[in-house]
Amino acid sequence: MDLVNIIYKYVNRFINSEKLLELLNNIDRKAFTDTENKEIDELIKNLKEIVNSVPNEIDDIEKRRMANLEKIIASIEKTLKNNKLDEQEQKKLQECYNSLLEDKKMIRDCGKRFKSIFSLLTNSETYINYCRSMNDEQLLNFITQYISVPMPPMINQEAFNDLVNVAINEDKREALWRLAANYNRHNKDLSLIEDYFIEKRDAYYLTELISVADEALDKDRLIEKIGETHDLNFFQELDQKDDYLKDYFSEEQMQKMNEMIRKEEENETI
Numbered sequence: 630m631d632l633v634n635i636i637y638k639y640v641n642r643f644i645n646s647e648k649l650l651e652l653l654n655n656i657d658r659k660a661f662t663d664t665e666n667k668e669i670d671e672l673i674k675n676l677k678e679i680v681n682s683v684p685n686e687i688d689d690i691e692k693r694r695m696a697n698l699e700k701i702i703a704s705i706e707k708t709l710k711n712n713k714l715d716e717q718e719q720k721k722l723q724e725c726y727n728s729l730l731e732d733k734k735m736i737r738d739c740g741k742r743f744k745s746i747f748s749l750l751t752n753s754e755t756y757i758n759y760c761r762s763m764n765d766e767q768l769l770n771f772i773t774q775y776i777s778v779p780m781p782p783m784i785n786q787e788a789f790n791d792l793v794n795v796a797i798n799e800d801k802r803e804a805l806w807r808l809a810a811n812y813n814r815h816n817k818d819l820s821l822i823e824d825y826f827i828e829k830r831d832a833y834y835l836t837e838l839i840s841v842a843d844e845a846l847d848k849d850r851l852i853e854k855i856g857e858t859h860d861l862n863f864f865q866e867l868d869q870k871d872d873y874l875k876d877y878f879s880e881e882q883m884q885k886m887n888e889m890i891r892k893e894e895e896n897e898t899i
Contacts, residue, residue, distance in 0.1 A: 631656050632669070633759045633771070636750045641778035642694060642737040646680050646746060665755045672753060679745045686740040694779055695733070701777065702729050704840050707876075713869055718833060725776065765795050773807040777841070781811040786818060793821045802826070802834045806841070813842035827854050832866035836873060843877050852885055861893045 635652045638644045644652070653673050658666050705726045708714070714722065738746060750756060760782070763771065769792045772781055784792075789812060796804040805822045813819065819842055826835040839846065855867070867874070868890055875883060 631660065632753075632756055633763075634774075636753070636756050637771070637778075639738075639750060640747060641775070641780055642691070642743075643732070643735075643775070643778075645736060645738050646676065646685075646742065649746070650676060650680070661755070668753060668755050672749065675749055676746060679742065679749065683742040683745055684740075685738055685742045688739040688743070690743075690779065691737055691739045694737075697777070697779075698729060698733055701841070702726065702733070705729070708840075708873060711870075711872060714833070729776075765791050768792060769795050769801075769804060769808070772811055773801075773804040775811070776807055777810040781815070789817050790821060793825075797821070797825050802829070802831060806834050806837050809838050809845075810841040813845045817845070819845055823851060824854070827858060830858070830860055830863040830866075832863060832870065836867070836870050839874065839877050848878055848882055852882060852889075855886070856889045859893060859896075861890070861897055864890045864893055 635644075635649065635656065638652075639646075639649045650673065653669065653676070656669065658669075661669065705722055709719070709722060709726060712719075737743070768782065772792070773796075789808070792808060793805065796802075796808065802825075805825065809819050809822050819838070822838060823835070823846065826838060839851075855863070864886075867886070871883070874886075878886070
């Protein structure tokens with residue numbers, strides 16, 4: 630799996646060609662067969678040729694990646710400043726924030742250089758074989774090691790739902806949120822994740838889901854689902870995140886949620 634992880638990091642621009650060469654040169658060769666080792670040697674040789682002959686020039690993909698990264702950083706920064714998280718949540722989010730800031734500093738391969746290396750790596754027979762050998766749990770853990778990547782593994786809705794169900798069965802809420810973050814721009818239905826966070830009355834992860842998958846969610850239906858719980862404590866926990874949620878809901882939708890709280894409070898006093 631080391632080879633798959635290394636290539637995945639490069640494909641999603643977490644590392645550049647310099648770091649890629651370093652990792653490939655130091656990979657544990659004992660984990661591979663003689664045939665696989667020969668292919669890795671050939672990969673390294675061809676990679677060096679590309680680095681020495683193809684210039685590195687910024688492209689639109691990198692510009693979009695940086696814009697998305699800036700959006701995530703700003704969203705997390707706002708949550709941290711609101712100071713409405715408990716100590717454990719604050720620590721976890723701060724670690725994530727620090728990691729993203731470091732990620733922002735790195736110079737990526739772009740343009741023709743990236744395309745050439747991308748093609749070289751993803752057409753590797755050894756890489757393809759190891760990817761195909763992963764079961765659902767391994768694939769879930771593999772994908773959710775990162776909060777969000779521009780090119781997660783290509784899977785259909787059925788396979789996505791299988792991964793969601795693996796995470797639900799083990800109550801891996803962080804993994805569910807990261808699945809949504811990775812696939813929210815890949816035409817995936819996230820309702821299973823949405824429903825689970827509502828079922829668990831998890832205001833924290835539901836809010837995080839809204840922040841990373843804003844455009845993929847049916848907000849009006851989401852409000853209806855929340856209302857159907859008739860859980861005042863859950864409503865109030867969400868209300869505490871009011872300043873944050875206003876960025877993702879219309880004024881009318883916010884009023885509807887406030888009205889749900891008011892009605893449920895009245896029912897409590899009857």
